[in-house]
Amino acid sequence: xxxxxxxxxALLRRELSRFLKIKRQTIGAPLLETFLYxxxxxxxxxxxIDELDGIDYVxxxxxxxxxxxxxxxxxxxxxxSILQQKFQRAIDDQLSSPASPAELLLAFSFGxxxxxxxxxxxxxxxxxxxVGIPIEHPLVLAPALFLVGFFFSQLGVLVGIRAxxxxxxxxxxxxxxxxxxxxxxxxxTASLLPEPFETLTHxxxxxxxxxxxxxxFLGITDTNIAVSLGLLTVATxxxxxxxxxxxxxxxxxxx
Amino acid sequence: xxxxxQITDLVKRYPTGTExxxxxxxxxxxxxxxxxxxxxxxxxxxxIHCATGLANPTSxxxxxxxxxxVGHYGEARALVGLAPQDINxxxxxxxxxxxxxxxxxFGMAKKERRERTRELLDAFSLTAKRDESTRTLSxxxxxxxxxxxxxxxRPALLILDEPTAGVDVELRLELWQYVQRINEEGTxxxxxxxxxxxxxQLCSRIAFIGGGEIVAEGTSQELAATYGVESLEDAYxxxxxRKELARGHVSEIGA
Numbered sequence: 001x002x003x004x005x006x007x008x009x010a011l012l013r014r015e016l017s018r019f020l021k022i023k024r025q026t027i028g029a030p031l032l033e034t035f036l037y038x039x040x041x042x043x044x045x046x047x048x049i050d051e052l053d054g055i056d057y058v059x060x061x062x063x064x065x066x067x068x069x070x071x072x073x074x075x076x077x078x079x080x081s082i083l084q085q086k087f088q089r090a091i092d093d094q095l096s097s098p099a100s101p102a103e104l105l106l107a108f109s110f111g112x113x114x115x116x117x118x119x120x121x122x123x124x125x126x127x128x129x130x131v132g133i134p135i136e137h138p139l140v141l142a143p144a145l146f147l148v149g150f151f152f153s154q155l156g157v158l159v160g161i162r163a164x165x166x167x168x169x170x171x172x173x174x175x176x177x178x179x180x181x182x183x184x185x186x187x188x189t190a191s192l193l194p195e196p197f198e199t200l201t202h203x204x205x206x207x208x209x210x211x212x213x214x215x216x217f218l219g220i221t222d223t224n225i226a227v228s229l230g231l232l233t234v235a236t237x238x239x240x241x242x243x244x245x246x247x248x249x250x251x252x253x254x255x
Numbered sequence: 256x257x258x259x260x261q262i263t264d265l266v267k268r269y270p271t272g273t274e275x276x277x278x279x280x281x282x283x284x285x286x287x288x289x290x291x292x293x294x295x296x297x298x299x300x301x302x303i304h305c306a307t308g309l310a311n312p313t314s315x316x317x318x319x320x321x322x323x324x325v326g327h328y329g330e331a332r333a334l335v336g337l338a339p340q341d342i343n344x345x346x347x348x349x350x351x352x353x354x355x356x357x358x359x360x361f362g363m364a365k366k367e368r369r370e371r372t373r374e375l376l377d378a379f380s381l382t383a384k385r386d387e388s389t390r391t392l393s394x395x396x397x398x399x400x401x402x403x404x405x406x407x408x409r410p411a412l413l414i415l416d417e418p419t420a421g422v423d424v425e426l427r428l429e430l431w432q433y434v435q436r437i438n439e440e441g442t443x444x445x446x447x448x449x450x451x452x453x454x455x456q457l458c459s460r461i462a463f464i465g466g467g468e469i470v471a472e473g474t475s476q477e478l479a480a481t482y483g484v485e486s487l488e489d490a491y492x493x494x495x496x497r498k499e500l501a502r503g504h505v506s507e508i509g510a
Contacts, residue, residue, distance in 0.1 A: 001364070006359055007359060007360055010359020011359075013356070013359070014345070014356050021347055088344070090345040092343050093356075093357055095309055096308050096309055098362065100329065254304075255311070
């Protein structure tokens with residue numbers, strides 16, 4: 001391995017080690033949360049809702065829950081990891097190393113991305129044991145999940161860099177991210193809503209992400225898949241470039 | 256011969272408008288044991304942060320063994336080891352992991368990291384604590400680990416920013432024996448300390464920094480001569496404008 005490969009591996013190992021050392025909080029709790037959603041919304045309430053778009057309600061909500069698990073875990077992992085390290089100034093050990101801004105950014109990004117992926121895979125596995133989850137369009141599902149995971153991973157990095165206290169993270173997650181995800185159609189389709197809520201839902205970018213993932217799993221959608229994928233790619237690339245700029249200039253990282 | 260650290264006209268102005276460094280120029284030769292003394296807020300840590308990538312210089316140049324610390328930061332930082340003034344250990348790591356990850360950030364291969372970790376844990380009496388979380392170490396142990404971490408990648412230039420502040424006599428003596436030995440073996444050392452007798456005993460040359468400027472530079476005898484006083488301590492008191500605290504003056508008052 002070259003020095004650069006060793007460096008990147010160490011940076012990434014640090015990120016993985018952090019969340020694996022507190023796995024009850026970082027893996028166990030999100031899994032339990034998703035299980036509770038499936039139980040309450042799927043099994044309990046779902047018995048009163050027959051089908052949505054010709055799909056069993058429990059099956060209908062699982063793709064959104066998988067996406068939500070990946071998104072929230074990717075986001076919260078990176079935001080918390082960066083802020084904690086800034087607080088302790090432990091990040092100085094990495095910032096004063098020969099690591100480039102891109103290496104640092106990618107290591108932080110993939111830390112959250114992989115935690116989100118782990119929770120999502122475990123959610124999928126657990127849900128599959130309860131109900132049959134089809135994968136109708138794997139060639140859409142794979143890039144859609146990758147882009148969603150990477151987008152929220154970048155968002156977590158951005159919030160972690162900007163945050164000065166843990167309250168900033170809570171605000172971003174509880175007051176911005178979760179409402180966007182919950183109102184983005186995890187538990188329903190926009191067409192079920194009365195106006196102006198249907199139109200408002202179409203203005204929520206998370207709606208298109210959920211639609212992409214649901215299409216990949218179940219083959220149903222009311223959005224344009226190609227346009228959604230294209231826009232998500234542009235948004236993810238844009239977020240990455242913004243973060244790369246922040247790491248390069250040292251915004252709120254270097255004095 | 257290339258200087259270990261060559262600083263030219265270094266200015267650091269913080270966004271608040273505070274000018275912490277006002278055109279500092281300084282040269283430390285390879286193999287020197289150099290002391291940088293000054294009161295709190297004089298600019299010592301800012302200078303060190305600029306040299307190690309923890310602060311972005313406003314203007315001026317910093318060369319580390321001929322490598323531009325900004326333009327070619329990778330090569331420059333690989334040659335520097337920093338033991339910062341404040342303990343900044345990663346709470347999620349054990350003592351051994353702290354050294355191992357640091358070695359990884361600097362591109363050291365696994366076998367080399369393992370051997371060096373064992374060697375440094377032994378040298379700093381940390382072997383029994385190798386698997387303990389950094390959070391549970393005592394203050395003295397944390398300080399030892401910070402010093403061991405700075406040495407992990409065998410830096411050619413070791414920067415010690417007030418390394419003995421608040422440590423017991425035993426560690427202080429152990430540390431000085433260790434750094435004197437590696438200095439004799441060729442490592443350049445830049446030391447900041449408030450213990451003037453340490454600087455006098457250890458450093459071949461000393462610079463006084465005050466108000467963001469280098470105000471005097473030389474051996475301790477030369478500095479005393481510059482201020483027309485008997486000792487380095489008296490010269491320092493002249494620098495900070497507190498010559499009434501000089502021991503001779505105090506004993507005269509006492510008499």
